[in-house]
Amino acid sequence: MREHVDAVVVGSGFGGAVTAYRLAEGGKSVVVLERGDKFAPGDFPRSRTDMSRAFWDPKASLYGMFDVWSFDGLDSVVSSGLGGGSLIYANVLMRKDERWFVHEQPLPGGGYENWPVSRAELDPHYDEVERMLGGTPYPLDRPAYARAGKTHVLQDAAAELGLSWHLPKLAVSFAPSPDAEPALGLEIAPAPYGNLHGDHIRRFTCRLCGECDIGCNDGAKNSLDHTYLSAAQHHGADLRELSEVRAIRPRHGGGYEVEYVRHDKTGGAPDPRTITCDRLVLAAGTLGTTYLLLRNRKALPGLSDALGTRFSGNGDLLTFLLNTRERDRLRPLDASRGPVITSAIRLPDEADGFPGAGRGAYIQDGGYPAFADWITAQADVGGNVARMARFLLDRFREFISGAPDTNLSQELSELIGQGALSVSSLPLLGMGRDTPDGVLALRDGRLDVAWTTQTSEQYFERVRETMRRIADVLGAEYKDNPMWFLKRIITVHPVGGAPIGRHPGEGVADPFGEVYGHPGLYVADAAAMPGPVGVNPSLTIAAMANRLASRILEPGGTGQAAAARPAGGVGDDAACDRAEPEGHAGQAGRTSLSFTEEMKGHYRAGAGNPSPGSGEPFSFRLTITADDVDRFLAEPDHLARAEGWIESAVCGGRRRVEAGWFNLFAPGGAPDRRLMRYRLHFTDADGRLRTLSGWKNVFHGPPTDIWADTSTLFFRLLEGHVAEGKDEEALIVGAGTLRIELVDFIQQLTTFRTEGPKGLSALERFARFFVGELWDVYGPAKRKVRV
Ligand SMILES: Cc1cc2nc3c(=O)[nH]c(=O)nc-3n(C[C@H](O)[C@H](O)[C@H](O)COP(=O)(O)OP(=O)(O)OC[C@H]3O[C@@H](n4cnc5c(N)ncnc54)[C@H](O)[C@@H]3O)c2cc1C
Ligand code: SF4
Structure with a gap:
């Protein structure tokens, strides 16, 4: 007999983990299907050989955490593993600015951006997620943490330029328990719901090693495996790693049928399996969820034409400050000390009531994620440059031939395998309200993105100009990342593709995330965003998933129809x-x-x-x-x-x-x-x-x-x-x-x-x-x- 459960959740990132926990806690039988592997503290790659295998491409027998995509106007890095993006993210938890939930705001190339949800509606959900993820700002005021050069330079630059600066909450344990004082390397008190990696797992407070983006081997990151997914398992959720969903379809008599394969890391053929459920929650990330819906469109005839739309890179822009100076001496930034990101500068938005300001943005200090060294190589000298040049040349060739290999994981694996690069620069990470006019579609069965920097040119120019001014006041050299010369961006925050909207003409799913035309099918991840979040998006994705789960758990709560009396006339x-x-x-x-x-x-x-x-x-x-x-x-x-x-x-x-x-x-x-x-x-x-x-x-x-x-x-x-x-x-x-x-x-x-x-x-x-x-x-x- 076929296995049947109340809910199948596809993907275990922010949307999936939150939904799985809430539904399991609410008494539903839940199975989480996650294509990636399970990584406990200590499992994360550090050696050159391990880094070369840290990519996701099962066809090449690679089952690592980094999944790198390349499209016409952009590249994207996402994660594969139990815990999704939380395994490699920089822990920043920020709420979307209240006024950036815009309504029918015209877009430069036509159309409009609309958020059918408000900050006030999300605030209670933001609160819950922050509590669960232990969000707390970097404790800059404590002596052990005060020597944080990159944090101070950004604060100094903001003061000089008259911009607002703050320490955002980070999902990191600096203290061994919520009420204790921060201290480096102390054992963290276990959570009441246990840990999915086993009772023997010991976690330690942050020791400022700067390796958050390649997985925290100390367990100091409050990533989803240590929090939501462990709690979900505690409430009975069945978490299945290395389980990749290939097909979904409505089930005769209600609910959904899900086909997936179980990957065999020892080299065996993937094992095909099927499971059915009353509710199917798609949380495979912007690229994963949109790809699944596009590939299964025939089986889901009610899907809105909005599928694939509202894509954007959340305004991501990576640049570098080189040789920062203080008077006539180099100023040490200690860029590899501390969590990867510690602070943020805010650029106001027209929507905040500043006419002519343009679209708002944030600029954050970046650490030295080892995996990103390949991007910064152009600042280095010697033999490594040749490898990077070859890599860029290959990318350029693909770019002009118009036939990029959309999954770059294997290529990067080879590149890094030949020698990791080291640089002495401070990455600056920009993000904000770019134009959500990208379209995801299938081309020869592969995922393709039509997106360019053109309609967001003013936004990017403003962010680059501000970064240049930051470099100037710090006496530093400003460098674009090499991709910018090809008018490409690299995003770690892809959003949209299956957006929420007020009706099927505007979105794939209703304002809560239930797919129009397919009751019981939900989008609970970054794909549901109807535009750029503007800040680091994971907290908003998690809060929206929490809101969706509340909706599902309401008595009989599945739908989006309002109790409002119908207005208008025939056919209105x-x-x-x-x-x-x-x-x-x-x-x-x-x-x-x-x-x-x-x-x-x-x-x-x-x-x-x-x-x-x-x-x-x-x-x-x-x-x-x-x-x-x-x-x-x-x-x-x-x-x-x-x-x-x-x-x-x-x-x-x-x-x-x-x-x-x-x-x-x-x-x-x-x-x-x-x-x-x-x-x-x-x-x-x-x-x-x-x-x-x-x-x-x-x-x-x-x-x-x-x-x-x-x-x-x-x-x-x-x-x-x-x-x-x-x-x-x-x-x-x-x-x-x-x-x-x-x-x-x-x-x-x-x-x-x-x-x-x-x-x-x-x-x-x-x-x-x-x-x-x-x-x-x-x-x-x-x-x-x-x-
Ligand atoms: C280096 C880096 C740093 C970042 N830093 C921050 C930060 O500081 N703050 C912040 O807010 N955001 C940050 N982000 C972005 C954040 O990680 C993402 O926005 C977030 O993880 C998206 O959540 P999601 O639920 O949409 O999908 P994800 O977290 O990406 O989860 C999707 C999951 O689905 C799985 N999956 C995909 N396809 C399938 C399939 N067919 N079957 C089964 N499983 C599948 C994937 O393996 C993945 O685990 C960062 C990202 C990166 C890469
Ligand atoms: S700085 Fe190091 S110890 Fe702290 S959260 Fe990041 S990876 Fe973990």
């Missing part, structure tokens, strides 16, 4: 699409209530009215949520939101309800008549907008009618997304009748959930209202005649 899909989620369950002070309903029946194309009898099979499964029970009960039309899917061959299979509304016992025009109304907007497989407009008639009659009345739904299918009150003007496509079976009704009773204070009382009030309404309609005081 723009108005309906713009209905932003109007708050969701569990908001401060409110109590929400939800239940899930499944109905089955028949539908006849061309029929104007529902009639009993046969037709095409038709069904739906909806989760009805009243976000605020008090308001729901008080308002006369008792409106809740409906989320879920509709299924019928006439609509092309299972279709997501893009927006849905449900009224319980709305006035029916007579004292003894109530209506249960359903209005569901969806798009059929041929891209036609449809509305299911349905009603249950609750009429006075003998109590034996109660079951028939409340379990029978009559509906019409209308052309377009039709707003309430506009049915008369809409074109009727067909009509049908759905029923809830007794067994499904009993099942429905088990799906009632509340969230928020006094849940039991909310449930009782709801039940009293329900029974009271039925008594009003069917009670003995009423007339015995139906109208």
Whole structure:
């Protein structure tokens, strides 16, 4: 029998680890499939030979952490391993600036950038992630940490240039426990949830070795393997490394089927496996997730045309300061001492209220990540230059031939294998709000990126100019990295590709990350970013994943439909699409209530009215949520939101309800008549907008009618997304009748959930209202005649 779980999470980086932990903690059965290997403290490469094998390219029997990609306008370094980017990242945890969550901001080359989420919504999630990752600034004020030349020069330059500077939080243990004083090389107290590397693993506080970007052999980095993934495993998540997902498809009857291979490091052929799940969370990173969706597009026909869009390198720009001077002497920077990044200078943005400032950016001090030495080689002399020149020449040849080998891991492995380079310079790392107009697509089955620096030219010029000024005030020489001469950038922060958006025309997934057209499929990583984060993105990726997980764990929480009343007229899909989620369950002070309903029946194309009898099979499964029970009960039309899917061959299979509304016992025009109304907007497989407009008639009659009345739904299918009150003007496509079976009704009773204070009382009030309404309609005081 096939293995089946509640949730499969693909990838174990920031999005994957956070989602896996939250879902496992919430009682779901979770399997994490991670293509890369597991690296415990002590496993990270340090020798030249080990570094030469530290790349990811299974075809060449390389199973290391660095996955290097090369595209037309840029190169990118991402990670492969249990813990994703956290294994090699520089630990910087920064929140996206409040005003950089822009709304419909025009882009230089056309189109606009829009963030359908705000800083206020993310703040509680930022808090949670920071707590879990132990975010704390570099303790510059403590004597043992004060000798940090690179930190001081950046602070001095900022003061001289009148720019703001600060020490961002780092996910590094400087102290052995949260309340203790920082001290070098002390053993860190174990976490209550244990460590996935085993109980024998000992971790030590940061000893300022500057090797964060090649893996921390001391365990001082609070990387995801030591934090979220260990906690996920503690709650029962099954973490499978060397497990690479190749294919995904919807599963007949709901959920998803996932094909993956288990790599064999001893040289055996990859072992193919299949697993099925109710929910599939894609968190393979911008390149990994977009590649998977593009490759499996045929199996996922509902995917939005926005797939592949909104790509950017988060404004990454790497440059160098050489020979920094103080008066007439070289100023020692100790660039390899301390965590790789310790401080940040901020360049304001027009969105901050500085007209003409341009797009905002940050500039940070970089350490000496050994793997990046190949980039800095041009500052060196001697035989190494020849190797670098050959490498660059090869890259240039590929560039002009237009046929780059998009995966460079093997090439780099050879380059570094012949001799690591050492340089004496301070890398400066720029990042910010470049233009998110890159497009990811498949070319001959391989991932390709169409992105150029052109539309971001002003942004890059501003960052380079500021870096030059920093060099000037420090008496240093400024150097671009060699790639810049080819108008290429190297990014470690790729974002976008499967962006969130307010509707399928704008994004691949809804504002929480659930994929439009494919309920139960989620994007939880950097691919979901609808534009550059502007700061180092991992904290925002993790916070958004945390928010998505909260949404999934809400009672019946899968959908993006708002409880907002539909606005506009017939076919006014723009108005309906713009209905932003109007708050969701569990908001401060409110109590929400939800239940899930499944109905089955028949539908006849061309029929104007529902009639009993046969037709095409038709069904739906909806989760009805009243976000605020008090308001729901008080308002006369008792409106809740409906989320879920509709299924019928006439609509092309299972279709997501893009927006849905449900009224319980709305006035029916007579004292003894109530209506249960359903209005569901969806798009059929041929891209036609449809509305299911349905009603249950609750009429006075003998109590034996109660079951028939409340379990029978009559509906019409209308052309377009039709707003309430506009049915008369809409074109009727067909009509049908759905029923809830007794067994499904009993099942429905088990799906009632509340969230928020006094849940039991909310449930009782709801039940009293329900029974009271039925008594009003069917009670003995009423007339015995139906109208
Ligand atoms: C050198 C370096 C320094 C950085 N420093 C910082 C920093 O200081 N602060 C910051 O915020 N960000 C930093 N970043 C960026 C940060 O690492 C990424 O933004 C972040 O890791 C992205 O998170 P994610 O969840 O999207 O994907 P990732 O963390 O990249 O995780 C994706 C995971 O999916 C796996 N995967 C891919 N395809 C498949 C597949 N088909 N099947 C199974 N698994 C798959 C990958 O192996 C990987 O482990 C740095 C990056 C690098 C390379
Ligand atoms: S500086 Fe060294 S010890 Fe500290 S976090 Fe980085 S790699 Fe670990």
